[in-house]
Amino acid sequence: MEKFTSLSAVAAALPEANIDTDKIIPARFLKTTKRTGLGKHAFDSMRYHPDGTENPDFVLNQLPWRHAEILITHDNLGCGSSREHAPWALLDFGIRCVIAPSFADIFFNNCFKNGILPICLPRELCDALMEDARMGSNARLTVDLPRQVVIRPDGKEIPFEIDPFRKHMLIEGLDDIGQTLLHEKRIDTYEEQVAHDRPWVPTISID
Amino acid sequence: MAPRTLFDKIWDHHVVETLPDGTSILYIDRHLVHEVTSPQAFEGLRLAGRRLRHPEKTVAVVDHNVPTSDRSQPIEEEDSRNQIETLERNVKEFGVPYFPLLSSSQGIVHVVGPEQGISLPGMTIVCGDSHTSTHGAMGSLAFGIGTSEVEHVMATQTILQRPARNMRVTVEGTPGNGVSAKDIMLAIIGHIGTAGGTGHVIEFAGSAIRGLDMAGRMTICNMSIEAGARAGMVAPDDVTFEYVRNRPFAPKGDDFDKAVAYWRTLASDEGAHFDKEITLRAEDIAPSLTWGTSPETVVSITGTVPDPEQETDEAVKVQRRRMLEYMGLEAGQTIAGVPVDVVFIGSCTNSRIEDLRAVAHVAAGRKVAEGVRAMIVPGSGLVKQQAEQEGLDKIFLDAGFEWREAGCSMCLGMNPDRLTPQQRCASTSNRNFEGRQGPAGRTHLLSPAMAAAAAVTGCLTDVRELI
Structure with missing residues (x-):
C-alpha cells in the first residue's frame, strides 16, 4: 500500500449527501478480478451520458478537477454496498483523500485499507472547503496527516481527528495482515480455549 | 459484572486481544465467500505466499453473477463466467468448502448460511457483502466487510475492529393484516434514516419482532445496513433453536443441547445500556414502499x-x-x-x-x-x-x-x-x-x-x- 503523509492537490466539490457505493461504481463493473482499472468507471452514471459521451456538467469532467486528488461531499459518503471496488475506483481515478461530515462505516474502513485518507469535518467546514475547491487549481488544499491538519489556500489550518493506529498504518503504508500475524500465538491460544469451552461448534466440509 | 447487551456478550467472547489504542483482534467463526468480492483476496494470499488459515470455517458459493435461466447451457457473459471459474479455481487451490452452481444447495449466500445451519447463534460471521447483517437474525454478530478484510480473515481468521455502539429498536404490538417484516423494516428506516444506525449495531426487540418467524427476522436484520448500522441482531429464542435443529451443519444430539444452553445465556441482560433507543408500534405501520432513490x-x-x-x-x-x-x-x-x-x-x-x-x-x-x-x-x-x-x-x-x-x-x-x-x-x-x-x-x-x-x-x- 502506498504511504500517505502529506498531499497538496486540487480538490473537487460534490455537494451531495448519501452518495452510495453503487453511484461510485455500479455493479456491472464489479466483474473484474483485479483491483486496478476501475477509475474510468468511477461515478459512471454522473460522468457519462447514456451514449457513453462525457457529461461536461459533471465536476470531475472539468479542468482542473479532472485531476482532483481530494473529494469533498456532504453526509453519509459511501453508504450501501460493502464493495471495495468503490475506493479502488476512486484511487484509480486519482483520489487520495475524501472529506465529508460523515461516512458509512464499511466504506470508511475500506478507504484506510487502500491508502485513502477519509477525513470527517463538520458540515460548515466542508462547505467552506467546497468554496475553496471551486476556485480550482489556484486554490490547492494541503492535507498534512502527521500534523492532522487541512491547510486552506489562505493558510488557515483546520485540525482533524484520526485513530492513532490507522494514522500509523497510513503513514507507514503498512499491511494489516502482517501486523495481525505478529499476534499469531494469541490466536492459537484463543482457538485452544474455544475448542475447550465450546467443543460443539461444528466445522464445515462439503463432499 | 455490569449488565451486557447481546452484542457486548458476543463481542467479549470473540476478542483475541485488545491493542493499546483500543482496536481489538476479533475472532471470526464463519467466513462466507462469493465470487465478486473474493478474487483479489485470494490473489493477495497467493502473492504474499500466505495460507488460508481455516478452510473448514469458510464456505463459498456463487450467487451474484449466476444466470437464473436454464443452467444446462454455458454462462454467456464472459466476465461473469470468468469470475465464477476464478472462484472455482480458488476454492480448489485453498481447500474451501463450496456449493457449486449445479448443486441444489446453491443459492444466495445469505439464504444458504442459515438454511444449512452454517450460521448459528452466538457466532461472529463475516462476508464480503453488506447484507451479511441478515445472519444476525440467528442471534449472531454478522457484518459485511471489504475485500482487504476478506483477505485478512482468510489469513488470520480474525478481523481488526473497535466495538460498535449499542442501539435498540423495539417494535411492540401486533402488525395488522397485510403488514409483513418488510413493512416493519421500511417503517424503521423511514423513521431513523439511512444514517440512523451509523456506528451502531442494532438489536431488534419487542413483541412484534419476537412474533416473527426466522424468515421475517432475517428480512429485518438484512436491511439494517440500509439504516446505516453495521449489523442487526435478534436475541436467539425457542423460534431460533427450532429453526436450527436438524439443519445439515448444525450441532446434533447432545452437542445441540449444550449449544442451546449456551445460546440461552446470550440475550441482553436486564438493565443493559443502549446508546440509542427507538420504539415503534406495529399497529401504526401500514403496508409501505419507497417512492425515491434512497431506502429512507x-x-x-x-x-x-x-x-x-x-x-x-x-x-x-x-x-x-x-x-x-x-x-x-x-x-x-x-x-x-x-x-x-x-x-x-x-x-x-x-x-x-x-x-x-x-x-x-x-x-x-x-x-x-x-x-x-x-x-x-x-x-x-x-x-x-x-x-x-x-x-x-x-x-x-x-x-x-x-x-x-x-x-x-x-x-x-x-x-x-x-x-x-x-x-x-x-x-x-x-x-x-x-x-x-x-x-x-x-x-x-x-x-x-x-x-x-x-x-x-x-x-x-x-x-x-x-x-
Whole structure:
C-alpha cells in the first residue's frame, strides 16, 4: 500500500449527501478480478451520458478537477454496498483523500485499507472547503496527516481527528495482515480455549 | 459484572486481544465467500505466499453473477463466467468448502448460511457483502466487510475492529393484516434514516419482532445496513433453536443441547445500556414502499409522494427534486395506482419459502396484468424444491409469473436480469439507488405480498384490498 503523509492537490466539490457505493461504481463493473482499472468507471452514471459521451456538467469532467486528488461531499459518503471496488475506483481515478461530515462505516474502513485518507469535518467546514475547491487549481488544499491538519489556500489550518493506529498504518503504508500475524500465538491460544469451552461448534466440509 | 447487551456478550467472547489504542483482534467463526468480492483476496494470499488459515470455517458459493435461466447451457457473459471459474479455481487451490452452481444447495449466500445451519447463534460471521447483517437474525454478530478484510480473515481468521455502539429498536404490538417484516423494516428506516444506525449495531426487540418467524427476522436484520448500522441482531429464542435443529451443519444430539444452553445465556441482560433507543408500534405501520432513490424515502401505500419544497435543508431539497425527476413521479401524487412494468420477487431480503408463500397467497387464482413482466427468483435451490413440493410453482406459472433459478438476479443486475432505462419495478429487494437494477431503472422497494399485488393489478396497490 502506498504511504500517505502529506498531499497538496486540487480538490473537487460534490455537494451531495448519501452518495452510495453503487453511484461510485455500479455493479456491472464489479466483474473484474483485479483491483486496478476501475477509475474510468468511477461515478459512471454522473460522468457519462447514456451514449457513453462525457457529461461536461459533471465536476470531475472539468479542468482542473479532472485531476482532483481530494473529494469533498456532504453526509453519509459511501453508504450501501460493502464493495471495495468503490475506493479502488476512486484511487484509480486519482483520489487520495475524501472529506465529508460523515461516512458509512464499511466504506470508511475500506478507504484506510487502500491508502485513502477519509477525513470527517463538520458540515460548515466542508462547505467552506467546497468554496475553496471551486476556485480550482489556484486554490490547492494541503492535507498534512502527521500534523492532522487541512491547510486552506489562505493558510488557515483546520485540525482533524484520526485513530492513532490507522494514522500509523497510513503513514507507514503498512499491511494489516502482517501486523495481525505478529499476534499469531494469541490466536492459537484463543482457538485452544474455544475448542475447550465450546467443543460443539461444528466445522464445515462439503463432499 | 455490569449488565451486557447481546452484542457486548458476543463481542467479549470473540476478542483475541485488545491493542493499546483500543482496536481489538476479533475472532471470526464463519467466513462466507462469493465470487465478486473474493478474487483479489485470494490473489493477495497467493502473492504474499500466505495460507488460508481455516478452510473448514469458510464456505463459498456463487450467487451474484449466476444466470437464473436454464443452467444446462454455458454462462454467456464472459466476465461473469470468468469470475465464477476464478472462484472455482480458488476454492480448489485453498481447500474451501463450496456449493457449486449445479448443486441444489446453491443459492444466495445469505439464504444458504442459515438454511444449512452454517450460521448459528452466538457466532461472529463475516462476508464480503453488506447484507451479511441478515445472519444476525440467528442471534449472531454478522457484518459485511471489504475485500482487504476478506483477505485478512482468510489469513488470520480474525478481523481488526473497535466495538460498535449499542442501539435498540423495539417494535411492540401486533402488525395488522397485510403488514409483513418488510413493512416493519421500511417503517424503521423511514423513521431513523439511512444514517440512523451509523456506528451502531442494532438489536431488534419487542413483541412484534419476537412474533416473527426466522424468515421475517432475517428480512429485518438484512436491511439494517440500509439504516446505516453495521449489523442487526435478534436475541436467539425457542423460534431460533427450532429453526436450527436438524439443519445439515448444525450441532446434533447432545452437542445441540449444550449449544442451546449456551445460546440461552446470550440475550441482553436486564438493565443493559443502549446508546440509542427507538420504539415503534406495529399497529401504526401500514403496508409501505419507497417512492425515491434512497431506502429512507418510505411512504405508506395509502400515502402520497412528498413535496421536496417542504424540505428545510437546501441540499436535501435539491436531492429530492432530482429523485422525483429520476423516478418519473410528481409531488403530491397518490402512490397507489402508479403503473409498473416489472415485478421482481427475490433477493437476500425476501426470497425464502415464507416469502414465496405470501406471494402465492395473493397470486392464487389471479393473473399477472397484461404488459407486466413478473419474475420470481428463489433464494436457493432448496427453497425452489420446497416451493415445488408445496405446489407453489404451479400457482406462479398459472398466474403468468416467471419461475427462475436461485441467485441475486435483478437485485443488482450483475447477471442478465436487468431493468431497461425508465422501466418501473416493484421489487422485494433492498436498494432503490439510481441504476441499481439497471441503468436509469426505477425501483420501488416493498414486501413480497405487495409485489404480488402489483403484479396482478399492474400498478402499486394496497395488498389489503386483495387478501
